[in-house]
Amino acid sequence: MSVSQTPQKPGESERPSQPIKPMPDAPSLFSDFDLYLFGQGKDYRIYEKMGAHPRTVNGVTGVNFALWAPNARAVSIIGDFNQWDRKATPMQLRHGDLGVWECFVPGLEPGTLYKYAICSRFNNYHTDKSDPYGFQFELRPNTASVVADISQYQWRDQEWLEQRPQRQQLNSPMSIYEVHLGSWRHIPERHQEGAVEEDRFMTYRELAESLATHVKKLGFTHIELLPITEFPFDGSWGYQVTGFYAPTSRFGPPEDFKYFVDYMHEQGIGVILDWVPSHFPKDGHALSYFDGTHLYEYSDSRKGEHKGWGTYVFDYGRSEVRNFLIGSALFWLREYHIDGLRVDAVASMLYLDYMRPSGEWNPNHYGGREHLEAVDFLRQFNEAVYDQAPGAVTIAEESTAWPLVTRPTYVGGLGFTFKWNMGWMHDMLEYMHLDPIHRRYHHNNITFALMYAYSENFILPLSHDEVVHLKGSMSTKMPGDLWQRFANLRSLYGFMWGHPGKKLLFMGGEFGQWHEWNFKESLDWHLLDAPSDPHHAQLQDFVRDLNALYKQEPALTTRDYEGEGFSWIDCHDSDNSVISFMRRAHKDEETLIFVCNFTPVPRYGYRIGVPYPGVYNEVINSDDLRYGGSGVINNQYMPSVPRNWQSCPHSILLTLPPLSTIVLKWRPFAEHEMPQPELPTSETEN
Template structure:
């Protein structure tokens, strides 16, 4: 880019001072040591712009890491963007940390850093990498902000959070893109055309909380709200790693949003993107005239398909920048967990790269060893610094030990998205039911590896865009069959081991694909729209209620003792049946899913105990839009060995349905042992 006029004075601490007496640095020697080691986990309290009082004078202290800069000045609306008015000083030459104090500045002022490189003729005006707030796009300046004004009211939630987020606790996640969940109609002038606008954080707080609470989800997961310039990136090309996007309000507004959900007992997870960043010239790219944040070799430092740069994970200062960002959101915004985006792209040097377009590691392999180290350090820091929070890996490969501790060689995540289950099941559900018998393994294969990691079952935003079709449109058949298919699938999903995640719109069967630029189709839930949409909403609510209330669905969620097949082999009828167990066998639930539109009368099913069973849920109930083919109040077992059990019951399986059964307490004696001659699947 063309260089602006270079200041006549170099940024030298010894020759140029703002005051007669040198302003003391905000960095101690220990701060600098930790930063150099990549372990200053509160680096955001030093870097960036902070209110400060020096010798009784109020102002703002600025600090920036730019080791290859020759001169830096702070420019802003307070000095008419004059590059010579407020020079920074190279205080710590070995690390390249620059500082200055500007008296009289207050919150709300706009600023940037005007950098001039000493390695070439490069000059640029850059935003603050540690800025707490940024201008609304398309403007790009950073904003001086005090993020400690909100008075938090969520102490009770934070105290209970470690227990609520244990591996054996229910976690049902509603994934949300705040910019398109719901819009607000607005007229700028009387008689003008009505336009949609974003809801603000403060408007979203009660609306989203009431909706999620009604549906019984335990958490919301936000697509990235870290500041980003391009709406079409959905937030995944981040420029502000310490700033909530100004699209919906101020940092304090976002704190209010999180606080509101917490007070209602709802956790908040945040999509966080350490895998790449955009090439926008005002942000991190080529920051000080060198590839400071990105790896200098494009074969390792660029995602050509995404048009973005890859962080240099081998550089301790870059790892520090990212780890401090993760901890910042958990500490300062009380975020309950981070879903780390595109982990597979970090782990493999040849990810989306053709032969010859990537650099092997020191052993000649394709594993990105520096990224592995970074992810391990990230998870160690999160668990040590903010216990009770979680990290979730969006990892689509078979990399081992993603959710195992780092001391055994794992990456240290709490959970991992089960992308294999998701792909197999969506492929299966798209088949016409007449062909499902030939693809029965799609349903059963996931149990071969279900306990290799701590899994989340994701039906995410990625599955309802780019001509993939919405959840309801993926289902075959006529209108009734589409909704019946989807209810049966959701019922099976809520019974399968693993936490649950559903992207917005899937809970009421939105027909159209997700569009980031427009609101969900809320009109489908209001008369005279087809009632199937609101009935599906009721079904999701009931699934979440059962998931929360029944210990069998979470108490042994990551333990193979919590699951047992009854019959995984009935491919001829496309029926599967299994048990979910808890330490108390009285809580055992039985799931049966009929994946065909054919009702099965007189279907005999093995049960683990003698007694009387009742339907806890049937997706074919009329209240959910089904045909009402139910089994009545009580089903008494027979002493007839069947499948893997010594006792059995006779059921009617409704078409395209999931049925959940539970034995009535006290209706039998001890658990009947399974016959030794019956082979367990």
């Protein structure tokens, strides 16, 4: 049984054989101003006219169809209502200068299957295309568009939307749980015939409750969805999109996805959507060679094709194509109340020579490798989101040193709110993969990111890309035996939550799944219930407590993107593979100290410098027994002494557990706690 019933295939219609004719005198949905804006690439509500829209004309109900196909000689609507007859329901070229075709078909209703039959002016080219602006599609492998009225859902998240600008400020906590809806969790279903068990996807409505419960329990503030924009091939994970205005039918109809977002907001969880304006697949039913010409893609393959991905590149220099894409972005933010868009593969857009050898790309008119039209598009996109969707964020997956990605366009930036810190991710995973005995020689891996941490507004990602294609799961990346693997993972997460930048963790990483992510299968939830191996549940508890600390301590968020919010205590103790640093808020008493020991050797009497006289207590320790650690903890308050150490006027002695991150918080001395003169000690002279 599928998640949703597959609509009838072409030729299987049970409708009357008499075709329904279009109404020739129906007025156009487009004003002259609409067309002017579309030609300029700035009609940001173009989706309200293009595509299929239920409508009433002179008291007659039906569906209005509109299509941009400037190089078509003839276009007609085909569908289950006219037995897919290419001659039965012709469209009219209403606006010849722009190539906009339109017709109103009486009697049609939501649920009608349709495509556009296009005859090109060139080479007698004929093709049947799904609707670029379609709001719903058939369940794959079928490819017809489905007439949908998405205006009926009653939202209940007004309070969330009003608070969203404050929730998503740079100084607000943002801890993101990255999710692939098709493999987060499956539901076993028993067929009536033969009682055969089979896995199936959860629906949007089923996912809403289950996923929100899990995310809320662990304390994440947001989820980020791998693309749910309609796509034909499961193995693309949604990154090869054919329906830029439609949630995939794999998990239910459009109104169910609205319910999913609405429910998340009711539970206090933001929803970020991966959005892919960087390329599109060559599937014949979709955008490629749309009207017998390279309409949506560049005609020159040196600019318009990603041969390594087998996809086409959008023509960012064409106003109508930019309008299509920016309209899609704003559509998700407006119509589905999405809280942010993470733009995939930005690096591939910025460079003309991306994944192209010499001779297979042309420089720009200045002789450089920068893709100037794509740069202009990204700036226009970010300006439109900032202006049209208050409080929404945009996130760049950008892996190069392109400057000013998260700076305003008026100072020459691209205008994104955040950027994934891919360099931090690669450096840290390379470091953690090493046997601890070798880490002393790679200390730079854990300190280098602070050299550029404030050049952009970074998100620290441990994403899906790092647990596929034989890279192993997060837990199998760690060296050592079972205990050491989980201790390493806890120490990494502790360091990550203390490091400047927002946080992102891909599903399964929160409990240390052993298997590499497989988009065809559910996560290994049974590991959380295994009494013989409690490490998975204990790791999940640690992630929960990290998120709680992150949200309650201003030092971790209020100055996240200010250099004054971070300072090293000691970043030079490579011999012991130990680092220590401070996170600061605006008040001294809110300061937190992080100390990380990336070796399995516990260190007793380890002295670190501290900024203020007073008492320091441990607020979290990844080596705590309840997290699966060895139980080496600092369970007593640690008073400071007025001894200069590591450029600090005071210092304390503490115990460093093996493979651990500990977090300390300061408070002033009470009168009876004033320190005594310090006695000689055998402390570690680091």
